[in-house]
Amino acid sequence: MEASHVEAGILELDFSMGEVPEIFQNGLQGIFPVGLDSESRGYQTVTILGEKIFVIGGSDEGSNLSIGIRIFDKSTRKWDVPTVLGTKPTPSKGHSAVILNKERILIIKRDSSPDDCVWFIEVDTPFVREQKKILKTEVVAWSKGVKGEGPKPIVISGPSGVGKGTLISKLMKEFPSTFGFSVSHTTRAPREKEEDGVHYHFTERSMMETAIREGKFLEFASVHGNLYGTSIEAVEVVTEAGKRCILDIDVQGARLVRASSLEAIFIFICPPSFEELEKRLRARGTETEEQVQKRLRNAKAEIEQGKSSDLFDHILINDDLEACYEKLKKLLGLDGFMEVTYPSSPKTMELLPIDHLVSEMDQKVLIQCGIPELGKTSKSLFILDASAIKGGAPGRTRGLNMYAIDPFADGLNGLKQLQNPVY
Ligand SMILES: Nc1nc2c(ncn2[C@@H]2O[C@H](COP(=O)(O)OP(=O)(O)O)[C@@H](O)[C@H]2O)c(=O)[nH]1
Numbered sequence: 001m002e003a004s005h006v007e008a009g010i011l012e013l014d015f016s017m018g019e020v021p022e023i024f025q026n027g028l029q030g031i032f033p034v035g036l037d038s039e040s041r042g043y044q045t046v047t048i049l050g051e052k053i054f055v056i057g058g059s060d061e062g063s064n065l066s067i068g069i070r071i072f073d074k075s076t077r078k079w080d081v082p083t084v085l086g087t088k089p090t091p092s093k094g095h096s097a098v099i100l101n102k103e104r105i106l107i108i109k110r111d112s113s114p115d116d117c118v119w120f121i122e123v124d125t126p127f128v129r130e131q132k133k134i135l136k137t138e139v140v141a142w143s144k145g146v147k148g149e150g151p152k153p154i155v156i157s158g159p160s161g162v163g164k165g166t167l168i169s170k171l172m173k174e175f176p177s178t179f180g181f182s183v184s185h186t187t188r189a190p191r192e193k194e195e196d197g198v199h200y201h202f203t204e205r206s207m208m209e210t211a212i213r214e215g216k217f218l219e220f221a222s223v224h225g226n227l228y229g230t231s232i233e234a235v236e237v238v239t240e241a242g243k244r245c246i247l248d249i250d251v252q253g254a255r256l257v258r259a260s261s262l263e264a265i266f267i268f269i270c271p272p273s274f275e276e277l278e279k280r281l282r283a284r285g286t287e288t289e290e291q292v293q294k295r296l297r298n299a300k301a302e303i304e305q306g307k308s309s310d311l312f313d314h315i316l317i318n319d320d321l322e323a324c325y326e327k328l329k330k331l332l333g334l335d336g337f338m339e340v341t342y343p344s345s346p347k348t349m350e351l352l353p354i355d356h357l358v359s360e361m362d363q364k365v366l367i368q369c370g371i372p373e374l375g376k377t378s379k380s381l382f383i384l385d386a387s388a389i390k391g392g393a394p395g396r397t398r399g400l401n402m403y404a405i406d407p408f409a410d411g412l413n414g415l416k417q418l419q420n421p422v423y
């Protein structure tokens with residue numbers, strides 16, 4: 001079945017894994033009954049994509065902590081419980097599911113605030129395909145939908161001792177509600193003033209290697225003889241806190257992030273001279289002579305790669321610290337010295353996703369909502385425009401737009417925008 005013939009609906013299902021519901025055996029023609037009963041518990045949506053039938057809903061592994069996902073493969077006639085990556089949404093009293101393209105299913109949660117009602121299940125994005133190869137299982141990934149562009153994560157790279165940590169600390173101190181640090185995992189030993197879980201997650205190599213095999217890392221690299229890596233969770237913790245993520249990673253890691261779905265700004269910090277770099281590294285006094293020598297040897301190649309490749313969007317020379325910090329703030333649009341906040345949606349829209357029906361037209365989803373305070377029969381129409389979405393798992397799906405429309409203004413073909421975007 002082609003994606004364009006996809007039907008989605010709500011169906012009460014017996015979830016016993018061995019049994020193939022009779023309705024599936026008949027080839028699933030026609031649309032499933034859509035019945036949204038807000039009081040019903042454990043209902044599921046059924047979404048068909050090619051040979052696969054995604055049954056979404058109920059609780060996850062009986063824990064009731066997140067929305068469960070099961071896949072029925074029509075060709076093998078087998079059920080599969082996929083590996084579920086990404087931050088999962090909390091369960092709601094119900095949801096709608098719509099396939100936007102062959103890559104992802106849009107989930108609209110009922111009874112949820114506008115900040116929490118739009119989610120995506122990625123079923124065939126590059127990230128999911130990559131993870132399927134690593135894990136050799138069926139994989140899906142959750143990603144929360146957010147309005148507008150959203151702040152891009154910032155990747156900072158540069159040789160050891162150039163001042164990355166110093167610059168990042170200054171930024172986090174001046175803008176504590178704006179930025180959050182992605183706490184990497186490393187197999188190197190902690191320095192005297194370093195705290196586990198704050199500067200790094202200090203980890204045993206074997207544990208880190210297992211987690212890498214399990215697909216838990218966005219990127220990892222061997223640097224100065226130790227393993228360093230950014231877990232998917234490290235980035236998601238910051239994003240969930242509503243902050244802009246800063247990653248302090250080496251050039252190899254930056255290259256891997258560039259190739260991932262995490263759209264970031266890449267900044268390379270350069271020393272004014274090699275001699276000055278050596279001076280700073282020795283003055284810091286955190287490494288043995290042998291380690292200093294190794295870091296200096298690696299610095300040569302890192303500086304060459306950082307300067308010559310087109311990997312980095314910006315190169316900053318950290319000569320005078322204050323001058324470099326001002327340049328960093330300027331390129332991040334922070335030179336007004338004001339803490340930048342990303343406000344959540346207005347409270348008045350809290351009841352938006354109640355009793356919604358959803359249909360899809362060219363990546364624009366028409367949602368009919370009941371607005372309770374206006375009475376049970378009162379309905380409003382909204383367009384959720386997902387035609388310009390970006391990013392996705394691991395992390396958020398940005399670029400959503402949602403606005404109210406008046407269906408009677410110009411007919412359904414000329415849906416008129418009634419008000420400014422509300423989502
Ligand atoms: N690829 C990758 N590199 C990392 C990560 N965390 C830290 N690094 C890099 O590893 C290198 C060594 O870091 P560290 O031992 O803290 O020493 P420092 O650079 O002298 O502060 C630096 O280039 C960091 O940017 C990570 O998660 N992934």
Ligand SMILES: Nc1ncnc2c1ncn2[C@@H]1O[C@H](COP(=O)(O)OP(=O)(O)O)[C@@H](O)[C@H]1O
Nearest residue numbers: 160161162163164165166280284318319320321
């Ligand atoms: N612009 C600068 N001028 C002089 N010293 C600096 C400057 N930037 C950082 N430092 C010092 O250099 C040392 C290395 O800085 P650090 O932030 O630890 O580097 P990195 O995180 O890149 O390894 C620290 O002792 C720091 O105080």
